[in-house]
Amino acid sequence: MVYKKLLAVQQKLKAPKNQYNEFGDFYYRSCEDILEGLKPLLQEQNATILLSDEIALVGDWHYVKATAVFIDAETGDKIEVAAYAREEGVRPKMSEPQLTGTASSYARKYALNGLFAIDDQKDADTMDNSRTDDIRQLRKVVKSLAEEKGWSVQVLNAGCKKYYDKPSVGMLNESELQGMIDKINSA
Numbered sequence: 001m002v003y004k005k006l007l008a009v010q011q012k013l014k015a016p017k018n019q020y021n022e023f024g025d026f027y028y029r030s031c032e033d034i035l036e037g038l039k040p041l042l043q044e045q046n047a048t049i050l051l052s053d054e055i056a057l058v059g060d061w062h063y064v065k066a067t068a069v070f071i072d073a074e075t076g077d078k079i080e081v082a083a084y085a086r087e088e089g090v091r092p093k094m095s096e097p098q099l100t101g102t103a104s105s106y107a108r109k110y111a112l113n114g115l116f117a118i119d120d121q122k123d124a125d126t127m128d129n130s131r132t133d134d135i136r137q138l139r140k141v142v143k144s145l146a147e148e149k150g151w152s153v154q155v156l157n158a159g160c161k162k163y164y165d166k167p168s169v170g171m172l173n174e175s176e177l178q179g180m181i182d183k184i185n186s187a
Contacts, residue, residue: 002077005045020170031109066107083110138177
């Protein structure tokens with residue numbers, strides 16, 4: 001029964017990459033995004049998820065081992081998956097607890113990915129890098145034009161929300177980016 005419930009959740013779960021990293025120019029999903037998508041599905045299936053961490057020393061490196069446990073609330077049957085993430089040695093402007101927390105978030109996300117069959121990568125064969133490069137270039141143009149007009153990131157993002165109902169430039173598709181270029185030029 002627990003496997004049927006897990007399968008039902010896996011088939012219905014939507015966890016899109018809605019977070020945007022402007023520095024790296026990529027989309028991602030966080031552990032919190034996955035959990036938010038899971039909550040209503042877990043309720044439907046009368047199941048729960050538990051996450052836990054432990055520290056493991058492998059050679060000279062500390063790893064966070066995160067375990068995600070899917071539990072059938074009716075029977076108590078469970079399925080668990082673990083994932084590891086290494087703590088970075090040193091990172092400027094981050095305390096040791098922050099480094100551990102970052103590794104924990106990363107490991108938990110990948111434990112959830114494994115448990116709920118979330119593919120976090122695109123196949124190299126399906127990626128059209130020329131299109132991605134075009135979109136990146138358009139984003140740069142939009143940001144540059146906005147900067148020339150003296151617009152802050154907040155003003156630019158407000159325009160994205162107003163015209164396209166999207167929170168930031170990073171969420172706009174190619175035609176929307178072209179539209180923003182036209183709007184900025186005509187402002």
